[in-house]
Amino acid sequence: MNSIKQAVKAYQEARGAAASGGAPDDHYNHGYWAARLGLWKEAIHAYHRALAFGVTKPEEVWLNIGSIYSERLQQLDKALEALNESLKLNPDYTAAMFNHGHLAEQYGDRDAAHDWFAQVLAREPDNLTALARLADATVFEHSDDPLLAQLRALAPTSNDPDVLLSLAAAEERLQHFDAAWQAMNAANAIDRQQAPPYPREKMAELNGLAKQIAIPAAESQQNEVGGPVFICGMFRTGSTLLEQLLAAHGAFYPLGESDFWPRRIAAAGGGMVFPAREASADEASKWRADHQQMLSALVPADKIATDKRPDNIYQIHLLGQLLPTARFVITRRDWRDTLVSVFGTRLHPQHGYANDVRATRAQIRLVDDLADTWAARYPDRVRVVSYEDLVENTQDTLGSLLGWLGQPWRDAALDFHALRNSVRTASVWQVREPLHGKRQARWRRFEQPLREVFGDSLDEPRA
Numbered sequence: 383m384n385s386i387k388q389a390v391k392a393y394q395e396a397r398g399a400a401a402s403g404g405a406p407d408d409h410y411n412h413g414y415w416a417a418r419l420g421l422w423k424e425a426i427h428a429y430h431r432a433l434a435f436g437v438t439k440p441e442e443v444w445l446n447i448g449s450i451y452s453e454r455l456q457q458l459d460k461a462l463e464a465l466n467e468s469l470k471l472n473p474d475y476t477a478a479m480f481n482h483g484h485l486a487e488q489y490g491d492r493d494a495a496h497d498w499f500a501q502v503l504a505r506e507p508d509n510l511t512a513l514a515r516l517a518d519a520t521v522f523e524h525s526d527d528p529l530l531a532q533l534r535a536l537a538p539t540s541n542d543p544d545v546l547l548s549l550a551a552a553e554e555r556l557q558h559f560d561a562a563w564q565a566m567n568a569a570n571a572i573d574r575q576q577a578p579p580y581p582r583e584k585m586a587e588l589n590g591l592a593k594q595i596a597i598p599a600a601e602s603q604q605n606e607v608g609g610p611v612f613i614c615g616m617f618r619t620g621s622t623l624l625e626q627l628l629a630a631h632g633a634f635y636p637l638g639e640s641d642f643w644p645r646r647i648a649a650a651g652g653g654m655v656f657p658a659r660e661a662s663a664d665e666a667s668k669w670r671a672d673h674q675q676m677l678s679a680l681v682p683a684d685k686i687a688t689d690k691r692p693d694n695i696y697q698i699h700l701l702g703q704l705l706p707t708a709r710f711v712i713t714r715r716d717w718r719d720t721l722v723s724v725f726g727t728r729l730h731p732q733h734g735y736a737n738d739v740r741a742t743r744a745q746i747r748l749v750d751d752l753a754d755t756w757a758a759r760y761p762d763r764v765r766v767v768s769y770e771d772l773v774e775n776t777q778d779t780l781g782s783l784l785g786w787l788g789q790p791w792r793d794a795a796l797d798f799h800a801l802r803n804s805v806r807t808a809s810v811w812q813v814r815e816p817l818h819g820k821r822q823a824r825w826r827r828f829e830q831p832l833r834e835v836f837g838d839s840l841d842e843p844r845a
Contacts, residue, residue, distance in 0.1 A: 389418050400428060406437035413446065420645055422454045441475045444468035448478075452485055454641075456680065461485060476502045480512060487519065495519040510542045517548035522555050530556075543569035543728055550726055559827045566726050570737035577731035579741035585655070589748045592657040592696050608788060609707025610677070610687045614694040616749040617733070618723035619715035620769035623798075625690040627772075627780055630798035633789045635685035642676055643689070647697055654693040654732040658700045666704055673705070686787070693733075695749060698756055702763065709787060712753040715769035717746045717845035718825035718832070739835055747845040770822060 393415035399408040413428030429443050437443055448464030451457045462485065468478040483498030499516035502509055513532070522530055533549040540546055546569035554562035611634065613621045628634040644654075646669050652658025661669060681687045694701065698710055721742050728736075735741035756764040765786055771779040781791045799815055825832060825840075833840050 389415060393419055393421075400431065404435075406432050406435040409435060410437050410443065413443075417446070417450060420454075420641065422450050426450055441468040441472040441478065444471070445475075445478055445481060448481060452481075452488070456638075458485065458489065474505065476505050476509070476512075479505075480515075483512075483515060483519075487515070492519055492521075510536075510540075510545050514542070514544040514548040517545075517552060520552070522552045525556055525558075527552075537565060537568065540568075541572055543572050546572075547726060547728060554726075554827065563828050563831050569728070570725060573728065573731075573737040577734045577737065579734045579738045585735065585745060585748055588655055588657060588696070589752055592699065592752060608686060609705060609709060610689060611787065612694050612698075612701060612708060612710045613688060613690040613713065614692050614698070614710060615712040615714060615753060615766075616695075616720055616724075616746055617692045617729060617736075618720050618727060619692070619713040620767075620772060621690050621692055621713045623769075624711065624713055624767065624772065625688050626798040627776075627795050628688055631784065631789065631792050631795040633686055633792075634688050635681045637680065637687055637689045639691050640689050642673065643694065643697065643701065644691070647700065650700060652697060652700070654730055655696060656732075657696050660703055661700060669704055695752055695756075698764065702760070708763070710756065710764045711783065712757065712764065712766045713769060714750065714753060714766055716822070716825070716843070717743065717750075718840065719822065720746055722825045722828055722832075723821075739832070743836070743845050750845060773822065 393412075396408065396411035396415045400412040404412075409428050409432035413425045413432060416422075416428055417425035426447055429447050433440055433443055444464045444467045448461045448468065451464060452461035462482075465478050465482050465485070468475055472478075479498050479502045483495045483502065486492075486494035486498060496516060496519040499512050499519060502512040503516055506512065513536075517529060517533060520527075520529055530549075530552050533545060533552060536542075536545055537549055546565045550562045550565035550569065553559075553565060611628070613625055615621060625634075625636045625638070629636040646661075646665075647653070647658045650658035650661060650665070677687055692713075694710075695712060701708055702710070721739060724736050724742050725739055733745075735745040753766050757766050765783065767779065767783060776796065777791070780795060784791055784795075829840070
């Protein structure tokens with residue numbers, strides 16, 4: 383909360399300095415702090431003022447403008463224009479090259495992503511982040527790939543979890559499962575030093591708190607359809623896939639992992655695994671108006687917005703209070719596959735459970751319990767969708783969900799992999815492929831080390 387107050391204070395000071403004439407840096411600071419508070423258009427305007435007044439390092443300002451267009455406003459063309467302006471000013475500016483690769487990732491252009499990250503690495507051979515992203519964009523076919531050799535050479539002494547997880551993904555693709563697990567373990571051991579798992583008792587307490595808060599929405603509004611759809615649940619359970627299926631259907635517009643509500647949730651004392659308090663009357667009125675303004679700016683009038691943040695499962699009470707016509711779809715997956723996928727992915731440090739398999743299983747159990755509670759309590763507003771059902775019986779499962787959301791079946795939904803919209807999650811490459819069951823029963827690749835931890839309980843279908 384203090385950080386929010388500090389950001390507001392800094393923003394107000396910067397805006398005041400810029401409004402009184404101001405030096406180029408005043409306009410830059412105005413743009414920086416406006417962006418920190420989510421005032422995207424104001425930030426862009428301030429950055430352009432900084433450019434007009436001759437700010438130093440204008441390539442950095444164009445980089446920031448490009449990031450707002452790509453990450454916040456989903457305007458690819460303008461983002462690319464900004465990055466190109468940055469590189470015109472400084473052709474060796476690796477930050478702009480990196481962001482070009484990042485954009486190519488988001489829009490599913492593997493070749494372009496590979497090329498941009500390779501350019502960064504050619505100029506900065508020690509840039510481990512670029513190395514990891516280059517590896518992620520590479521489809522490894524042979525064990526003697528030079529890039530794989532580079533990852534392997536770094537692994538014994540590396541303190542970079544991203545490099546180790548990229549190595550794990552490459553080894554797994556080549557069916558070197560022992561080596562993949564070893565790299566995952568090494569990456570998570572580093573993260574455990576910085577973000578140890580939360581005590582299970584604390585996580586259980588948070589779950590209990592979340593379940594105690596009801597959704598105080600008017601009964602007459604609970605059955606309405608056409609409001610925003612929140613896709614949430616445990617990470618790595620198919621939420622990105624589901625959002626892409628809905629986007630391809632045509633009636634829905636994907637916001638991805640929007641940061642609109644996390645800002646308000648933080649103001650209400652919540653976080654990624656911390657339930658927020660209910661909003662006051664004044665907060666509720668303002669946040670609803672702000673939300674509608676955001677939707678009007680980003681979402682076509684004939685589309686239904688989807689907001690895909692798995693951790694919003696802890697905020698259903700608040701979102702349900704504020705948005706009486708909102709619906710919540712909770713994705714669920716075989717806990718063993720979920721566990722392996724989480725263990726092989728870096729989540730935000732607030733998700734401290736993610737770097738320990740026992741803690742991850744406990745978290746999956748808690749989220750499943752929370753999902754069951756919400757779905758039983760509000761069946762007209764909350765629905766659980768199985769990843770396995772979605773993959774194995776797509777038309778029936780998705781068709782039933784669409785009916786619940788007031789929409790007819792459309793075959794176009796099955797062409798989700800052909801979309802060239804922005805995807806900003808760890809599933810960026812998987813959702814560019816047609817539906818398949820290759821990721822099901824993935825846990826069996828690592829059965830031996832998992833069984834050493836979980837024993838016969840590994841055979842239980844629920845966590």
